Amino acid sequence: MKYKIYVVDDDKHYSRMLRYRLERNVDYDVQVFSKGEEVLEAMSTPPDLILLDIMMPGIGGLATLKQLKETHTAVPVVMVSAQGVIDVAVEAMQAGAYDYITKGQDEMVKLDAVVKNVLEKVSLEREVSNLRGEVKKRYSISGLVGESEPMQDVYKTIEKTLRGDLTVVVQGESGTGKELVAKAIHYSSGRKKGPFVVVNCAAIPRELMESEFFGHEKGSFTGAHARKIGKFEQADGGTIFLDEIGELDLDLQAKLLRALQSYEITRVGGNDLITFDARVISATNRDIPEMIREGKFREDLYYRLFQFPITLPPLRDRGQDVIRLSNYFLKEYLKEHPEFKGKKMSSGARRAILDYTWPGNVRELKSAVERSVLISDAEEIQADDLMLFDRVQISPWAERVALARAGEVGLGRMQPDRPAISKGADSSADRASGIVLGTGEQEILSLDDLKRQAVERAYKLCEGNVDRAAVELGIGRATMYRLLKKYELMD
Numbered sequence: 001m002k003y004k005i006y007v008v009d010d011d012k013h014y015s016r017m018l019r020y021r022l023e024r025n026v027d028y029d030v031q032v033f034s035k036g037e038e039v040l041e042a043m044s045t046p047p048d049l050i051l052l053d054i055m056m057p058g059i060g061g062l063a064t065l066k067q068l069k070e071t072h073t074a075v076p077v078v079m080v081s082a083q084g085v086i087d088v089a090v091e092a093m094q095a096g097a098y099d100y101i102t103k104g105q106d107e108m109v110k111l112d113a114v115v116k117n118v119l120e121k122v123s124l125e126r127e128v129s130n131l132r133g134e135v136k137k138r139y140s141i142s143g144l145v146g147e148s149e150p151m152q153d154v155y156k157t158i159e160k161t162l163r164g165d166l167t168v169v170v171q172g173e174s175g176t177g178k179e180l181v182a183k184a185i186h187y188s189s190g191r192k193k194g195p196f197v198v199v200n201c202a203a204i205p206r207e208l209m210e211s212e213f214f215g216h217e218k219g220s221f222t223g224a225h226a227r228k229i230g231k232f233e234q235a236d237g238g239t240i241f242l243d244e245i246g247e248l249d250l251d252l253q254a255k256l257l258r259a260l261q262s263y264e265i266t267r268v269g270g271n272d273l274i275t276f277d278a279r280v281i282s283a284t285n286r287d288i289p290e291m292i293r294e295g296k297f298r299e300d301l302y303y304r305l306f307q308f309p310i311t312l313p314p315l316r317d318r319g320q321d322v323i324r325l326s327n328y329f330l331k332e333y334l335k336e337h338p339e340f341k342g343k344k345m346s347s348g349a350r351r352a353i354l355d356y357t358w359p360g361n362v363r364e365l366k367s368a369v370e371r372s373v374l375i376s377d378a379e380e381i382q383a384d385d386l387m388l389f390d391r392v393q394i395s396p397w398a399e400r401v402a403l404a405r406a407g408e409v410g411l412g413r414m415q416p417d418r419p420a421i422s423k424g425a426d427s428s429a430d431r432a433s434g435i436v437l438g439t440g441e442q443e444i445l446s447l448d449d450l451k452r453q454a455v456e457r458a459y460k461l462c463e464g465n466v467d468r469a470a471v472e473l474g475i476g477r478a479t480m481y482r483l484l485k486k487y488e489l490m491d
């Protein structure tokens with residue numbers, strides 16, 4: 001298969017020379033354009049490589065590059081610069097150019113090497129994308145976005161999990177898409193017509209967990225007013241997703257192991273053995289082998305649950321996927337909010353997205369993109385609108401607080417610090433936007449009130465992300481759930 005190369009240069013002699021030189025290789029098919037505008041129009045059939053002159057009349061090389069990168073992130077662009085415009089070439093690299101060469105005979109050798117190198121990469125990617133073709137079709141229903149190499153590995157493993165009914169564990173940092181992957185497996189499997197049942201092992205108090213899993217008979221304990229069907233029974237014929245599996249205590253681990261050995265359960269307070277037929281997928285962001293070493297997780301249960309481990313890479317290791325995902329989230333958001341139609345990311349915003357480390361992974365990206373739509377004043381979303389502050393210097397708290405306030409004043413301008421909120425004037429809107437923990441100087445708060453405020457604010461400012469809120473507060477996730485329940489912030 002031939003490689004298609006577009007050469008864009010207003011200097012006809014030079015482009016003719018390039019074409020001649022490149023077409024010595026019979027695999028290269030070169031097409032010449034003399035303006036940026038022309039190549040942009042031709043992008044309905046994208047080439048494998050673009051050689052783009054920097055100095056051109058009309059929109060110029062740099063602006064052409066930026067537009068190309070908006071619509072065709074994956075097509076490599078090599079900039080061609082005359083001597084003396086090196087700093088523009090550097091800017092072009094920052095805007096996503098693959099490489100640059102300077103015009104001149106001695107650079108022709110470099111040209112050959114760069115073109116060969118790029119096209120070798122393209123051919124590798126072609127192979128991968130052929131392999132991926134089917135997988136991509138299959139998972140597009142479940143909305144898994146991403147084409148980077150580590151995600152290819154994930155897709156391949158997902159595909160293997162579909163060959164049978166073995167247990168799967170999805171591991172990865174918070175917000176990497178563990179639940180989404182579990183759903184993708186369920187909805188791509190033969191069980192898709194059955195239920196997809198989620199149990200969050202961190203969200204349910206220990207005493208109620210067994211009944212949550214296996215159900216209970218009427219009167220089996222105080223408060224058991226009626227028979228309850230547990231999640232395993234509910235998941236019959238489908239998939240049960242055990243989220244935060246690392247939070248299960250040892251006693252329940254033993255009961256779960258028993259259930260998974262025989263695919264039979266007994267309701268709490270009951271005698272009958274009830275069989276269930278459900279695919280078990282679990283998820284964790286804990287280091288389970290380490291927990292085994294510490295005696296906190298049963299090794300035999302580990303082998304039961306970890307038949308197919310899938311590890312989701314953190315977003316910072318997914319290269320250009322971060323741009324694909326932000327385009328996707330922007331598009332989805334605009335679909336639901338047509339009043340913002342036409343908003344798009346500026347190249348500065350895209351650069352900021354690529355440079356940021358995304359500690360909260362895909363979830364953080366999604367909310368940053370959605371928030372930026374609301375915050376930006378112009379059609380193009382700027383880097384600042386994403387509010388990706390340097391977390392070492394500015395605490396995420398400050399960011400969230402600023403946000404909550406911006407929301408209150410109609411989005412956009414930040415307000416100067418408001419006085420701290422006193423207990424008397426404690427409306428819930430005020431509580432969400434207050435910056436200082438505690439009260440005005442005149443009041444004394446009980447420690448428990450302070451704790452409640454801290455938990456409530458963290459929860460709100462982290463937009464309901466329990467994991468993140470727990471990290472901000474410096475407490476464990478299970479404790480966070482317990483406190484949210486205690487203060488009736490979650491049912």
Ligand SMILES: Nc1ncnc2c1ncn2[C@@H]1O[C@H](COP(=O)(O)OP(=O)(O)OP(=O)(O)O)[C@@H](O)[C@H]1O
Nearest residue numbers: 143144145173174175176177178179180362363467
């Ligand atoms: N590859 C992806 N494509 C599209 N959306 C994604 C992708 N990965 C994650 N998301 C979205 O990001 C958000 C977080 O994903 P999800 O809840 O699956 O993460 P998680 O790993 O289970 O997080 P946690 O550890 O906090 O439970 C969801 O809105 C999900 O739809």
Ligand SMILES: [Mg+2]
Nearest residue numbers: 178179243283
């Ligand atoms: Mg999750």
